[in-house]
Amino acid sequence: MIDEKEFIQQLLDPKTQNTAFQKLISDYQKPLYSHIRNIVLNHDDTDDVLQNTFVKVFQYLKNFKGESKLFSWMYRIATNEALTFLSQKAKLKGITAEDLQKKAIDNLKSDVYFDGDEIQIKLQKAIITLPEKQQLVFKMKYFEDLKYEEIAEILGTSVGALKASYHHAVKKIELYVTSN
Amino acid sequence: MKAFKLENEPKIKSGFTTPDHYFDDLSTKIFELANKEKEVKVIPLYRRKSVLSLLAAAVVVIALMIPIVNNYNATSKELDEATLETYLSYQSNLNQYDLIQNLDSIDIQKLNKNVAIEDETLEDILATSPNIEHLISE
Numbered sequence: 001m002i003d004e005k006e007f008i009q010q011l012l013d014p015k016t017q018n019t020a021f022q023k024l025i026s027d028y029q030k031p032l033y034s035h036i037r038n039i040v041l042n043h044d045d046t047d048d049v050l051q052n053t054f055v056k057v058f059q060y061l062k063n064f065k066g067e068s069k070l071f072s073w074m075y076r077i078a079t080n081e082a083l084t085f086l087s088q089k090a091k092l093k094g095i096t097a098e099d100l101q102k103k104a105i106d107n108l109k110s111d112v113y114f115d116g117d118e119i120q121i122k123l124q125k126a127i128i129t130l131p132e133k134q135q136l137v138f139k140m141k142y143f144e145d146l147k148y149e150e151i152a153e154i155l156g157t158s159v160g161a162l163k164a165s166y167h168h169a170v171k172k173i174e175l176y177v178t179s180n
Numbered sequence: 181m182k183a184f185k186l187e188n189e190p191k192i193k194s195g196f197t198t199p200d201h202y203f204d205d206l207s208t209k210i211f212e213l214a215n216k217e218k219e220v221k222v223i224p225l226y227r228r229k230s231v232l233s234l235l236a237a238a239v240v241v242i243a244l245m246i247p248i249v250n251n252y253n254a255t256s257k258e259l260d261e262a263t264l265e266t267y268l269s270y271q272s273n274l275n276q277y278d279l280i281q282n283l284d285s286i287d288i289q290k291l292n293k294n295v296a297i298e299d300e301t302l303e304d305i306l307a308t309s310p311n312i313e314h315l316i317s318e
Contacts, residue, residue, distance in 0.1 A: 018211075025207040027224075037196045047202075055212045055217055108195075116195025123192055142186075143194045170186055177184040 003138065004070055011061055025054060027072075031144070032078050039082040040140040040142035041104040041124075043113040051084050053078045072153035079154065101128045130169050137162055138169040 032053060037046040056077050064073060090100040105124045108114045127135055133164035138156065140146045141162075148159045154164070186192075268274060283291075 015201040021211075022207055025210055031196065034194070034196070038194060041196075043196075043198060049211055050206075053208050055214045058210075058214045059217070073203055113199065114195055115197050116193070117208055119192055173187045174184050174186060179183075 005066065008061070008066065008070065009066065020082075020142070021058060024057070028074060033075065034144055035075060035140070035146075036078055036082045038143050039079070039136075040086060041108065042111065045085065047088075048082050049078070053081045056081065068153055071149065075150075075154040083132075098128065122172065122177055125180070127169075128146065128174040129176055130172055134165050134169040134172075137165045138173070141166050 002004075007020060007023075007131060010016040011024065014019075029050070033050055035045060036049045036053070037043070040046050040049060053074070057074055060077075064070070066075075086097055090097045093100065095103075102125075105121065105128065108116065108121060108124065127138060130138065133155075137151060138149050140154070141148070146154075148162050151162055152159045157165075
């Protein structure tokens with residue numbers, strides 16, 4: 001595997017840019033898709049957000065300082081894009097972000113690109129009762145299997161705070177599922 | 181009811197799937213979009229901060245100039261009349277003969293109408309004026 005710095009150089013060099021960007025997309029399209037899909041829930045919206053994410057990565061790559069890893073930088077862009085998308089959609093429909101998420105979960109049952117049953121729906125319903133940060137932490141840890149260190153770099157928090165956040169999230173979800 | 185424990189349950193998958201071959205042509209779509217964004221980067225004029233601030237500055241400057249322009253016009257007109265009068269009275273070589281030379285018959289008729297002096301008035305003036313001889317000789 002090539003060094004990350006070298007890879008970034010290839011991404012910035014007009015001669016190697018296209019090939020390097022192609023590699024970037026093929027490496028990250030699936031994990032970033034899952035990450036965005038877990039936030040926006042529906043496939044079409046995920047498709048839009050994912051494409052915008054890569055375009056932004058492409059546009060802002062020259063400003064990338066290398067202070068964080070390329071991986072966490074891209075996840076951060078994807079997270080911001082997904083959250084901005086949700087708040088804009090909610091604003092456009094004149095409803096709160098929470099109501100928008102509730103609607104999205106109700107639509108999951110008829111979604112052809114959702115292969116889940118009652119327990120998945122119940123878990124999603126439990127997740128939306130959490131504060132935004134806890135939702136993100138839970139989804140990244142539980143569904144995406146990211147390490148605490150990776151999540152900490154993406155969200156810019158300490159590992160300790162994340163562990164506490166995840167612990168609270170799990171407790172609340174268990175309580176919700178037990179009582180519903 | 182048995183308490184639900186996430187760790188005791190088999191891992192629950194998110195259940196999200198994608199259309200078949202979705203990822204096959206995703207990179208092509210992204211490249212197209214990225215190139216389009218690069219080519220058509222139209223920033224509306226009204227969204228440019230520099231244009232807006234320049235516009236505001238121009239409006240302020242023009243607004244400040246309005247009273248100056250008004251005053252300038254007014255004072256320059258008055259000045260013209262005053263200068264002309266001073267010039268004619270003190271600095272020109274015009275005398276009454278020059279003026280008379282330039283009068284035509286129509287002007288003289290007009291003057292007669294304006295200065296319609298009765299015979300009696302004329303007699304009074306001639307009788308009371310001490311410089312009558314000077315006037316006659318002239």
